Amino acid sequence: MLKKSILFWLILSPLVVVILFPFGVMFVSAFRPREELFTYPPTWTFSEFRWANFAEMWVKTNFGQALLNSLYVSVLSTLLAMILSIPAAYALSRYRFPGKRAYRTFLLMTQMMSPIVLVLGLFRMMVALGLVNTLNSLVLTYAAFNMAFTIWMLQSYFSTIPRDLEEAAWIDGAGHLTSLLKVFLPLAVPAMAVTAIFGFINSWNEFVLALTMIRSSDGFTLPVQIYSQVAGRYQIEWHHVMAATMLATLPVAIVFSWLQRFLIRGMALGAVK
Amino acid sequence: MASVTISNVGKAFGTMNVLRDINIDIENHEFVVLVGPSGCGKSTLLRMIAGLETVSNGEVRIGERVVNDVPARERDIAMVFQNYALYPHMTSYGNMSFSLRLRKRPQPEIDQKVRDAAATLNLLPFLERSPRQLSGGQRQRVAMGRALVREAQVFLYDEPLSNLDAKLRVVMRTEIKALHQRLKTTSIYVTHDQIEAMTMADRIVVMNGGRIEQIGAPLDLYDRPGNLFVAGFLGSPSMNFLKGRMRRTQGKAYVETEGGIGLPVSAATAAAENQPVICGIRPEHIAIAGEGGLPVTVDVVEPTGPNIEVFFSLAGQNGSAVFTERHKFRPGDRVALHWQPEHANVFDAETGVRL
Ligand SMILES: Nc1ncnc2c1ncn2[C@@H]1O[C@H](COP(=O)(O)OP(=O)(O)OP(=O)(O)O)[C@@H](O)[C@H]1O
Ligand SMILES: [Mg+2]
Numbered sequence: 001m002l003k004k005s006i007l008f009w010l011i012l013s014p015l016v017v018v019i020l021f022p023f024g025v026m027f028v029s030a031f032r033p034r035e036e037l038f039t040y041p042p043t044w045t046f047s048e049f050r051w052a053n054f055a056e057m058w059v060k061t062n063f064g065q066a067l068l069n070s071l072y073v074s075v076l077s078t079l080l081a082m083i084l085s086i087p088a089a090y091a092l093s094r095y096r097f098p099g100k101r102a103y104r105t106f107l108l109m110t111q112m113m114s115p116i117v118l119v120l121g122l123f124r125m126m127v128a129l130g131l132v133n134t135l136n137s138l139v140l141t142y143a144a145f146n147m148a149f150t151i152w153m154l155q156s157y158f159s160t161i162p163r164d165l166e167e168a169a170w171i172d173g174a175g176h177l178t179s180l181l182k183v184f185l186p187l188a189v190p191a192m193a194v195t196a197i198f199g200f201i202n203s204w205n206e207f208v209l210a211l212t213m214i215r216s217s218d219g220f221t222l223p224v225q226i227y228s229q230v231a232g233r234y235q236i237e238w239h240h241v242m243a244a245t246m247l248a249t250l251p252v253a254i255v256f257s258w259l260q261r262f263l264i265r266g267m268a269l270g271a272v273k
Numbered sequence: 274m275a276s277v278t279i280s281n282v283g284k285a286f287g288t289m290n291v292l293r294d295i296n297i298d299i300e301n302h303e304f305v306v307l308v309g310p311s312g313c314g315k316s317t318l319l320r321m322i323a324g325l326e327t328v329s330n331g332e333v334r335i336g337e338r339v340v341n342d343v344p345a346r347e348r349d350i351a352m353v354f355q356n357y358a359l360y361p362h363m364t365s366y367g368n369m370s371f372s373l374r375l376r377k378r379p380q381p382e383i384d385q386k387v388r389d390a391a392a393t394l395n396l397l398p399f400l401e402r403s404p405r406q407l408s409g410g411q412r413q414r415v416a417m418g419r420a421l422v423r424e425a426q427v428f429l430y431d432e433p434l435s436n437l438d439a440k441l442r443v444v445m446r447t448e449i450k451a452l453h454q455r456l457k458t459t460s461i462y463v464t465h466d467q468i469e470a471m472t473m474a475d476r477i478v479v480m481n482g483g484r485i486e487q488i489g490a491p492l493d494l495y496d497r498p499g500n501l502f503v504a505g506f507l508g509s510p511s512m513n514f515l516k517g518r519m520r521r522t523q524g525k526a527y528v529e530t531e532g533g534i535g536l537p538v539s540a541a542t543a544a545a546e547n548q549p550v551i552c553g554i555r556p557e558h559i560a561i562a563g564e565g566g567l568p569v570t571v572d573v574v575e576p577t578g579p580n581i582e583v584f585f586s587l588a589g590q591n592g593s594a595v596f597t598e599r600h601k602f603r604p605g606d607r608v609a610l611h612w613q614p615e616h617a618n619v620f621d622a623e624t625g626v627r628l
Contacts, residue, residue, distance in 0.1 A: 164358035167325050170345040171352050172372035172419070182371075186362045 029242035030054075037238050050239075054247070057240040063247065065218060066225035071251070073135050073210075073221055074203040077142035081150050081199050082192065084143070089154035090184075094163070110148040115141075119212050126213060133215045141213070142203040149202075150195045157191030197259050201252055222248040274459050275336035275426040276301045277322060282331035284317055291317055292483045295331070302457040304450075308470040309480035309506070315463040316431055318480075322461060323429050324348050335426060351420035352429040356436065357412045359404040359419075365391075366400040369418045390421040393452070410441045417449070421456075430462040434469065446472060467507050471495065479503050497618070501625035504553050504618060510582060513559075513592035515552045516622065519544040528552040528619065532588030534567055537614040542628050549622040556582070558616040559594035566609030571602045585610075 024044070029037060030053060032046040057063060092100065115122075122141055123132070131137040161184065169179035207223045214220055220228065226244050230236055277299040284292040292314045299305050307315045320326040322333055324345030333340050340348055359368050366387060373383045391397045394414040404412055413433060420428055433449075434442045450473050453460055464470055470477050471491045479486040479494065479502070486506075487499040498504035504512045515536055517528035526542060527535035528550055536552045544550050569585040569592070576582075580595045583602055587610075594610065602608065619628045 162356065162358065164354050164356060165360060167323075167345070168352070168354060168358040168360070168419075169371070170325070171323060171348075171350065172423075173346045173375045175346060178375065183360055 026242050026245055029239055030246045032239055034237075034239055053239050053243045057237075057243040060237070061225060061229055061240060061244055062217070063225070063244055066220050066222045067247075069135055069219060070204060070221040070223075070248075073138045073142060074200050076139045077146065077203045078196050078199040080139060080143040081146040082196055085147055085150040085154055085195070086188075086192065088147075088151045089158050090180075092151065092155040093158035104152075107148045107152050111152075115145060115206075116208055119208060122209070123212055132213060133219060135214075135219060137213045138203075138206075138210055138221070141209050142206060145209075146199040146202055150199055153195045153198070154188075154191060157195075158188060161187050193259050197256060200255060204252055274301055274457065276303075276334075277427055277459060277461065278332075278334040279318075279322070280332045280334075282318070282321065282333060283329050284314070284321060284326065285329045290483065292321075292329075295485060297478055297485070297488065299459060299461065301459055304453050304460045304462065304473060304475045305478060306462045306464060306470040306474035306476075307478045307480060308464055308467060309486075311465060313480045314483045315465070315480055319352075319429050319431055319461060319463050322427070323350055323352050349426045350429055351423040351425035351427075352431070353416045353420050353433040355432040357404075357416040357433075359412055359415055361404055364401050364403055365396060365407070365415045365418070368404070368415055369400075369422050371419070372423050386422045387418075390418045393421065394418050394448075409437055410445070413437060413445060417452075421452075426459065428458050428460040430460065432464055433462075435464070435466070442469075449473065467509065471507065477507075479506060481506075497627070498553075499627055501551065501553070501620050504620070504627075508555060510556050510593050510595065512553045512555050512618075514620075515554070515587065515590050515592060517550065517552060519546055519548045519550050519619070521546060526614065528617075530588040530590065534588045536567065536617065537612065538617040538619050539615045541615075542619040544619050544621070544628040548628075550628065551620045551622050551625075553618040553620055554592075554612055554616060556593045556595040558612045559592075559610050560612065561596075561600070562609040562611035564609065566611040569608055569610055571604055571606040571608060573604060574602050583608075 028044055028046060031049050031051075032053075033048060033050050036046055091097070092104065126132045126137045126141075129137075131140070165183050165187070166179045169183045170176075174182065205223060206221075207227070210221045210224045211227070214224065217225075217228065222244075226241060226248060229241050229244065277297075279295055279297045279299075282292065282295040283290065295318060297305070307318060309315055317326060321328050322335075324340065324343060328341045335348060335350070360371065363371065369387045369390060370383050373386060378386075387400070388397070391400055394417055396411070396414050396418055399407060399411055399415075404415065407415065413436075416433065430449075434445050437445060446469060449462075462469075462473060474491050476488060477491055477494055478488045481502050487494060487503045494503055495507050498507065498512075501514065505514070515528065515530060517530040517536060519542075520527045520529045520535065521540070524540060526538050526540040526544075528538055529535050536554075538552055567587060569587045571583055571585050572591075573584040574581060575584070580597055581600060581602075582593055582595050583600070584591065584593045585608070586592070620626065621628055
């Protein structure tokens with residue numbers, strides 16, 4: 001047993017190194033004094049744990065504003081996508097209607113298209129709507145892009161919730177709405193949480209659309225803000241960039257670890273009989 | 274409690290007809306079992322009575338009320354599902370009290386009813402457990418309890434015991450029957466297990482391919498099956514079918530097989546002389562003949578414990594017989610058999626109808 005798991009970790013170790021290396025560099029660079037950034041040969045040690053990097057960075061890069069923007073866009077777009085996806089997924093998993101197959105194929109096909117292909121069209125659409133350079137343009141486009149995925153994902157989860165349960169509720173005297181609220185939705189919570197996490201992370205990390213739609217720096221989301229610290233600058237403050245990157249990955253890590261119990265429960269959902 | 278009347282009911286999924294021309298009158302207090310092979314439409318019929326499936330043709334009445342367009346929740350029926358369909362996020366108590374809470378009954382009354390039902394079903398120690406923490410048999414009881422607290426007009430069961438092991442199935446079978454004898458709620462019970470059907474039913478409805486083959490009391494169907502399908506479906510081991518032609522001599526009737534052997538049948542049969550027929554005889558009605566019996570060759574002997582089942586061939590056709598005596602037959606032995614003519618059924622070889 002132990003031997004086996006050691007063997008598996010050995011096989012996995014190259015992968016682990018590749019994944020962890022950037023994080024290591026990020027962590028070390030974020031806490032180093034500026035002078036130690038480019039020592040040669042490179043080392044993993046640092047002379048002091050410089051928290052001040054974060055404070056300086058926060059002010060210099062206008063991090064707070066970007067964080068708020070990112071939160072606003074990610075939370076609202078995830079909410080919007082979920083509110084629209086849940087009924088759609090429910091209908092897909094429970095009802096027969098004409099064009100159902102075509103609809104599902106369509107959902108899948110939208111997933112094959114990269115947002116970059118559509119960026120120009122979307123930009124012109126936002127111009128027409130008067131939404132360019134507002135965060136709401138991102139809320140709308142992120143929600144739209146996420147929906148294909150969230151509908152698909154929710155639909156496959158919903159299909160694992162036995163229809164019998166709702167039928168039993170009807171026979172017990174519940175109307176459609178009551179059975180939905182008291183029987184179906186409580187069982188679907190894990191699935192919805194998992195889907196919401198993915199939607200949130202997608203929105204949080206999105207870059208191309210944010211770069212296109214937002215013109216002024218007060219509206220930048222975190223990825224764009226961090227990018228602007230690197231791109232087209234004569235001198236790059238790497239320790240600030242790394243500190244910002246680290247703070248930007250933090251909310252995702254927190255959301256993920258908080259919701260991961262749902263992730264596991266969601267995956268075990270089919271086992272409940 | 275109420276009667277259930279099903280008149281000329283049919284069901285089509287798209288262009289596929291799965292039920293045709295179903296007529297059943299179920300009386301108040303009756304326990305009716307729908308039985309038939311897989312896919313014959315038993316569940317569909319039950320779900321139409323429950324209101325979970327629309328009625329394509331005909332009329333379903335519960336009591337005096339036509340319920341074709343009445344939604345399930347207003348039909349005042351209770352149903353036990355094959356996989357129990359317990360709400361996984363509620364405790365046993367929550368599951369059983371759900372319908373009462375929906376009806377906004379006062380809390381003391383809910384408590385009283387749930388505890389009464391739980392006591393009946395030996396569930397009191399398990400009320401605070403969630404379905405996941407219950408064994409299959411306990412889940413089955415909770416599903417029963419959920420139906421019981423309702424005091425509904427009609428109980429519907431869709432193969433409620435098929436997920437239990439053989440022993441528990443027999444226990445629960447008896448419990449459900451005892452419960453019905455006490456409560457007398459009109460019940461419709463779907464199963465594909467003919468022993469369940471025989472033991473539990475006041476009346477059995479035998480279905481096949483979306484139609485009703487025969488309706489009747491268990492022993493009537495067993496002793497006088499209306500056709501080959503019913504004859505073969507009820508009884509285990511199943512009835513022997515031996516082909517031949519009808520003959521009558523000196524007031525006695527025979528079915529003559531190809532090898533010229535005369536199988537005794539009741540002279541009361543309506544079959545015409547020389548008509549191709551099938552003689553149906555149950556294995557337990559076959560006995561060892563002293564002399565002048567039907568010559569057969571033993572193929573296989575299977576002791577089951579209470580009985581010995583002997584598979585034989587008779588004039589090139591296969592059959593089986595069941596004996597309680599401990600005969601020491603070996604494969605290849607030649608044995609003489611006989612049976613009382615009135616135990617044998619005669620069926621039309623073409624239509625399968627009993628003559
Ligand atoms: N929703 C549906 N759409 C199309 N056909 C269906 C549907 N439900 C059932 N059928 C068909 O109707 C027929 C009867 O199904 P039903 O479930 O009533 O059979 P059953 O007698 O209960 O069988 P089993 O003993 O296997 O449960 C089957 O041929 C099945 O394929
Ligand atoms: Mg069925």
